[in-house]
Amino acid sequence: MKDSTSNQQMENSLELLNSIQKANPPEGLFLKIEQKIDKVKSNLVPLSWIKVAAAVFVCVFSIEIYVLTNQVQTTDLSELIQTADNTLYDE
Amino acid sequence: MTLAELYHFYSALVYNVALQYTQNKQDAEEVTQDVFVQVNEKMAGFRNEADIKTWIYRISINKSLDFLRARKALKRWSILSASSIDDTKVVPGFSDFNHPGVQLEQKEALAFLFACINQLNERQKTALILVRVEGMEMEEAAKIMELSYKGIESLLGRAKQNLKLIMAKSKENER
Numbered sequence: 001m002k003d004s005t006s007n008q009q010m011e012n013s014l015e016l017l018n019s020i021q022k023a024n025p026p027e028g029l030f031l032k033i034e035q036k037i038d039k040v041k042s043n044l045v046p047l048s049w050i051k052v053a054a055a056v057f058v059c060v061f062s063i064e065i066y067v068l069t070n071q072v073q074t075t076d077l078s079e080l081i082q083t084a085d086n087t088l089y090d091e
Numbered sequence: 092m093t094l095a096e097l098y099h100f101y102s103a104l105v106y107n108v109a110l111q112y113t114q115n116k117q118d119a120e121e122v123t124q125d126v127f128v129q130v131n132e133k134m135a136g137f138r139n140e141a142d143i144k145t146w147i148y149r150i151s152i153n154k155s156l157d158f159l160r161a162r163k164a165l166k167r168w169s170i171l172s173a174s175s176i177d178d179t180k181v182v183p184g185f186s187d188f189n190h191p192g193v194q195l196e197q198k199e200a201l202a203f204l205f206a207c208i209n210q211l212n213e214r215q216k217t218a219l220i221l222v223r224v225e226g227m228e229m230e231e232a233a234k235i236m237e238l239s240y241k242g243i244e245s246l247l248g249r250a251k252q253n254l255k256l257i258m259a260k261s262k263e264n265e266r
Binding site: 006013020023024026030040 | 094095098102103105106107110111116120123124127128131190191192193194197200201204223224226251254255258259
């Protein structure tokens, strides 16, 4: 009984939603939309710029790897460790 | 169709959907702008002209929900230092209520009702807004929400059930 009463109360509350009238969008809203679209467009980085930046990054990265690997090849262990030379001069 | 034509046909629809979610003129205006910016970006790839209304409805719902999520996150961030907040005890957005479609004599009652609806989860809230506020047929609402008829029916049932509890709790807290 109590449940059906509260259901009815809620239905009555929901009936209130039917009284909401449709509102019209404010004047000048389309102009604001066009301005926003222009702003979004001007903030976008062109795809060609992104491609150039990616190409530069790949080049720099490749050069870095090339230099590093070459350094490892030329660095011989014997060059790094100083060997003691105790030979006396023979005068 | 050009953007101007789409705006002419659907701006009222978008604005009213945004109003039902935000219940605030300025916020609805902002959401409407975001919707048409996205429509402008995606309309070139949109081919199915028959479903354009459903498509615009979906964008409007998603943009409204995005806006509310962002606002909620901002509010949470600003009160981070304050003591913990219990959502069930606070009726959020009550003071922001500025719905131009609501008559003055029903403003208080509808502000309370919307404050309770705002506490439902996003899907339940959307079902309720589409069917009860927008006055949409269940089939159309189901299509927009990508649900079956049974699915929207049970979602609406759960929404009403939860709304009943929220309203009872809010009234108790008011006393």
